[in-house]
Amino acid sequence: MQHLLKSLPKVDTLLAHNELKMFQKSTLLPLIQSHLSLLRENICSNTLSPKELESALNEIIPVIKKKAIEATKPTLTRVINATGVVIHTNLGRSVLSPQILDEITPFLRSYHTLEYDLAKGKRSERYTHTKQILCEMFGCEDALLVNNNAAAVLLILNTFAAHKEVIISRGELVEIGGSFRIPEVMKSASSILCEVGATNKTHLKDYENAINEQSAMIMKVHQSNFKQIGFVKQCHIKEIIHLAQKHHLIDYFDLGSGHIGALPLADEPSVREICKYKPSLLSFSGDKLLGGPQVGIIIGKSQLIAQLKHNQLLRALRVDKFSILALQATLKAYQNKEYHKIPTLAMLAFTPKELESKAKNLKKRILASSIASELEVEVIPLHSLAGGGSVPHLSFDSFGISLQAKHLQVQDFEFALRALGLISCIQGEKILLDVRTLLEGDEERIMEILGEVLSS
Numbered sequence: 332m333q334h335l336l337k338s339l340p341k342v343d344t345l346l347a348h349n350e351l352k353m354f355q356k357s358t359l360l361p362l363i364q365s366h367l368s369l370l371r372e373n374i375c376s377n378t379l380s381p382k383e384l385e386s387a388l389n390e391i392i393p394v395i396k397k398k399a400i401e402a403t404k405p406t407l408t409r410v411i412n413a414t415g416v417v418i419h420t421n422l423g424r425s426v427l428s429p430q431i432l433d434e435i436t437p438f439l440r441s442y443h444t445l446e447y448d449l450a451k452g453k454r455s456e457r458y459t460h461t462k463q464i465l466c467e468m469f470g471c472e473d474a475l476l477v478n479n480n481a482a483a484v485l486l487i488l489n490t491f492a493a494h495k496e497v498i499i500s501r502g503e504l505v506e507i508g509g510s511f512r513i514p515e516v517m518k519s520a521s522s523i524l525c526e527v528g529a530t531n532k533t534h535l536k537d538y539e540n541a542i543n544e545q546s547a548m549i550m551k552v553h554q555s556n557f558k559q560i561g562f563v564k565q566c567h568i569k570e571i572i573h574l575a576q577k578h579h580l581i582d583y584f585d586l587g588s589g590h591i592g593a594l595p596l597a598d599e600p601s602v603r604e605i606c607k608y609k610p611s612l613l614s615f616s617g618d619k620l621l622g623g624p625q626v627g628i629i630i631g632k633s634q635l636i637a638q639l640k641h642n643q644l645l646r647a648l649r650v651d652k653f654s655i656l657a658l659q660a661t662l663k664a665y666q667n668k669e670y671h672k673i674p675t676l677a678m679l680a681f682t683p684k685e686l687e688s689k690a691k692n693l694k695k696r697i698l699a700s701s702i703a704s705e706l707e708v709e710v711i712p713l714h715s716l717a718g719g720g721s722v723p724h725l726s727f728d729s730f731g732i733s734l735q736a737k738h739l740q741v742q743d744f745e746f747a748l749r750a751l752g753l754i755s756c757i758q759g760e761k762i763l764l765d766v767r768t769l770l771e772g773d774e775e776r777i778m779e780i781l782g783e784v785l786s787s
Contacts, residue, residue, distance in 0.1 A: 335374045338388065339367055350392050354399045362398045366391065410752040411773045411780075415729055415765030417678045418719030422754065424618040424625070425675045425719075426770065427657055431664070435656040445652050458640075460655050464662045465630055468591070469606040471613075473636035475629040476655065481511055482648040483614035483627035484585055488520035488548075490642045491581050491635070495547035496525040500533035502565055503552040507587070507720050513552055522547075532564045538574055548581045549574065553600065555587035558724040568600070569608045581611045581635065588721035589615030589628065591665070594679055599722050602630075611635055617654070619719040622675030623661035624654045678767055679717060679727065686730040689766040693774055694732050700778060705785040707735040715767045731765040733758070736785065747784040753777060 345363050346356060370387060373379045379387060410422060418424050448455040458475055465474035477483050488497060497517060504526060506512040517524050523545065527537040538549055551571050559565075568584050575582035584605060592601035605613060612635055617626035627648075629639065639645065664672040671677055690710045697708050711733050714726040736744045741760045748755055748762065753776075756763045764777070 335384065336371060338384075339370060339374075340388075340391065342367070345391065345395065348392055350396055351399065354403065358399055358402055359395065362395055362402065366395060366398075408752060410754050411770075411776060412768040413731070413753060413755045413764040413766075413773075413777075415713055415715035415731065415756075415767050416718035417675055417715065417768055418619050418717055418721060419768075420719055425622045427624065427661075428672050428674050430669075430672045431657060431660045434660045435653070438656050439653060443652070445655070456640075457650070457652075457655060461659050461662065464659065464666065465628065468662065468665065469602055469630055471606055471630040473631065473633035475636050475639055476650040476658070477627040477629065477645070477648040478650050478654070479625055480585070480587060480589075480614055480616040480627040481516070483629050484513075484516055485520050486639055486642060486644055486648055487583055487612055487614065487629065488517055488522045488550075489644055490639050491583075492517075492520070492522040492547040494521055494523065496523045496541075496543070496545045497548045497550050498525045498527055498538055498541050498546060499550045499552065500528045500537070500565060501526045501530050502528065502533055502559060502563070503550075503554065505552055505554060507555065513585075531559060531562055533566060534564065535566050535570050535574060538566065538571070539578075542578050542580070546578070546580055548583055550583045550585065552585045553587045555720040555723075560724075568605055568610065572608050572610055575611065583612040583614075584610055586613060586615040588619040588719060589617065590620040590721070594620075594676060599725075606630070616719075617658055617661075620675065620717065620721050621661065622673040624657035626650050626654045626658055628658075674770065681729075681767055683712075683728045683730060686766055689769070690730040690732050693764070693766060693777070696774065696778060697732075697781065700782065702781055702785045705737055706781075707733075707737070709733045711763070713763065713765050713767075715765055727767070729765055729767045731763055731767075733761040733763055734781075735761045739785075744784070748780060751780045751783060753780045 342360070342363055345351065346359055351359055373387075374384065412419055412422050444455075445460075446454055446457050461476060462474045465471065477486055499513070504513050514524050525541050525546070527533060527541045549571050551566075551568055568582075571584075572582045586600065586602060586605065590599045590601045592603040602613065602615060610631060612629060612631035614627055614629045615621070617623040617628055629636065661673060664670070670680070687710065694708050694710050697703060697706065709732065711731060713729045713731045715729040716726055734744070735741070739747070741757055741762065744762055745755060745757055756765075769777075
């Protein structure tokens with residue numbers, strides 16, 4: 332047995348092997364140690380015959396290399412979203428278009444004036460690059476960016492209501508994805524929650540009766556990811572603004588999804604609409620209905636924005652150069668009415684007729700391929716969702732295809748598609764692919780994936 336154990340190569344010998352030199356020692360060492368340990372166990376237990384051991388020794392380098400390649404693969408993987416959920420939170424929310432990326436790439440590949448004033452030769456603020464365009468679009472006095480809307484909520488509460496009361500309707504104490512709860516955020520910001528009204532009804536008098544010497548702010552939160560219907564009432568932001576001004580308090584509206592009014596979305600409040608009432612502060616996300624990068628956008632009174640900039644938390648919540656560039660390019664696309672540059676808007680604006688045509692073309696391609704005999708394919712009407720906690724009560728008429736593999740159970744079929752990056756839905760015994768959320772080039776990849784799954 333000892334001579335067999337001695338036949339195992341040394342760790343240092345394997346680390347120095349030409350086939351493995353491309354990998355870091357920190358990656359290789361645990362893989363080598365684990366593999367050699369397994370071989371030792373097999374030798375000691377007489378599990379391997381001499382011939383099997385010889386084969387295992389010859390395979391050490393290929394096995395270690397394969398494991399190292401697997402260990403160093405990126406964990407982020409490109410997928411095809413065929414779910415019909417446009418702003419899919421788990422799949423990265425809004426997609427940036429090739430045009431937007433082409434516009435900002437030269438800046439990312441070089442030094443640029445992120446915090447530098449060329450005219451003065453001095454340091455400047457990174458927030459100036461989006462301030463003007465935001466103020467022009469929404470008619471506000473000033474604007475500030477942070478890394479997401481949750482950060483905006485935290486910064487605003489901590490700046491203006493630390494150890495003070497924030498008045499908010501019970502019907503707006505929401506929880507969104509990832510267990511982000513308004514009461515818990517208030518606690519983190521050292522604010523004191525003062526909840527008023529009932530779950531289903533809050534009147535203006537409820538807010539007014541709660542105002543006292545400890546009150547700092549009246550906060551309104553948009554019910555982004557749910558909808559109350561029936562015997563309900565919530566106060567309009569215009570009423571909240573007037574009440575706050577009357578009592579010299581700050582009014583703050585957390586709009587969440589950030590619909591800016593480019594699409595008719597039923598009774599969804601838009602940033603432009605709310606800004607007509609001149610709120611003290613308003614915040615919303617950049618990567619939801621706006622269709623841009625992940626940022627938290629704060630707009631409002633210049634005096635209040637200036638105070639936010641002096642909060643030390645801002646450094647921790649600071650937005651990066653990529654997000655600034657991507658947001659600036661997205662906002663310019665809005666200004667120039669180049670909506671085709673914003674995939675989120677384009678997908679939500681598709682007509683049922685356009686989508687039916689796309690679905691028919693996809694079906695035609697499948698039926699003309701070598702896998703046609705392996706599938707039953709139908710064009711079917713579907714209902715898409717905006718996603719991202721936006722307009723939960725609203726669905727969009729769509730079209731897609733249903734797939735039923737003749738020799739695979741639907742769960743096995745879905746798993747095989749998902750393993751190759753095609754995210755779909757199951758209905759009964761069929762796979763559903765909603766064409767609304769397919770991007771340019773996705774159809775080609777779908778054909779490749781179907782071919783790989785059904786021909787194996």
